[in-house]
Amino acid sequence: MSNHVPGSPTICIHSVCVHTDYRHSQVGLNLVKEFVSRAERAAREGASYECITLIAHEELRGFYEKAGFEWIGLSSVVHGSRPWYEMRRELRARDLENSESTATPSASQLRSAHVLSEQQQGLPPGLWEALQRSSTRSRPVARLLTSFPNAVQDVVTDIDKDGAEGSLCNKYDLLCPRLGCGSIILKSGVATWVERESVQLDSAGETLPDCLGALPNPPATAQWWLVKPNAMAFENIGFSRAIQATGPNGRKLKLLACAECDLGPLGWCEEGGSEFWLACNRVGYRT
Incomplete structure (x- = not known):
């Protein structure tokens, strides 16, 4: 799946992207099903296509299985800190099935x-x-910060993922806090704990889900997970368009959200910046 081979019988899906305005309405699933349907039609009409393959993280398994893909197993592809898994959808096999008895x-x-x-x-x-x-x-279960007896003290460690001692890092994987999602946002040991001035992320009078903790009004301080030097450090994160509010350096802010279920805002970054801030009380923890 690493190289394009003209005339190959295998079709590879690289990614499926849906605009935030149309998520959670089965648009993505219908797109994949339509793509598969057209590939099957082409195969029946003489094209050399035999199968469609893809690689995905484990939490997307159910999505692709709904479109008829089969779970193959661990992929040899290495990108980022999380493993990738191969999935496959046979095309010609379906034609053979249709030619057999329908009993x-x-x-x-x-x-x-x-x-x-x-x-x-x-x-x-x-x-x-x-x-x-x-x-x-089942998906990972996110434990909220309020469930820890000593709050932040229970979720930090001074040993990072490479075994070196230093600044306080996240002891556990950071997850989307929404019940039923649990998407992994950041692996343990990647973020640094920082207490700094709060940032106004919510609109006045906005009602937040119970899983999102309240942030104090500036200039009061809040507790944050600092992620850098770029967005590739994340396992799964979404960004809003730039909003009118500005950050400490005078640049417009972008709000961070779960890339899978759109829950947010979980944090912020400055447009074009290299620092990303997650509120400690707006993420879940996998213990």
């Missing part, structure tokens, strides 16, 4: 077929069931 097999027939397939391929018995069980793994 629905019973559960016992399916189990027998799975066992036979395992025996033919020399796979350990029960592997299929194990793979099926693995697909039901």
Whole structure:
């Protein structure tokens, strides 16, 4: 999947992007389904396409499975600190299925077929069931800062991810705090704890979700996770357009949000800046 091969029977999906105004309305899922449908039609009409492949982080597994992709396993691709996983959708196999009887097999027939397939391929018995069980793994559970007896003191460490001692870093992975999301925003040991002047992120009179803690009005101080030198340090983060409010250096602010469920604002950065600030009480912690 690392190189473009003209005429290859494999189609690779690089990414699926949906404008923030249209997320959570199945636009992305419908786009993928339509793409697959057109590829299948082209294959039926003589194109050499045989399958569609992609790599994704684990939390996107359910999204692509809804579009008919199968989970293959760990990918050899290395980019960032998180592992990538391969998924695959066969195209020609679907044509063969459509040419067979449309009768629905019973559960016992399916189990027998799975066992036979395992025996033919020399796979350990029960592997299929194990793979099926693995697909039901739950997302990480975000623990809010208010649940820690000593608040920030319980979520910092002076040892970073490389084992060196220094500034106070995040002891745990930082997650989206929304119940049911839990998307990983930042791995442990990447951010530095800083207490500095608060920043007004919310509109006057705005009602925030319970999982987002209140921030004091400037010039009172707040507790932040400082992330630098660029956005590649994040596992998953979204940015708003520049707003009228300005930061300490006089540049317009961009608000940070969960890139998967759009919960925010979780923090801020200055337009064109190299420092990104997450409010300690607006992220979850994986303990």
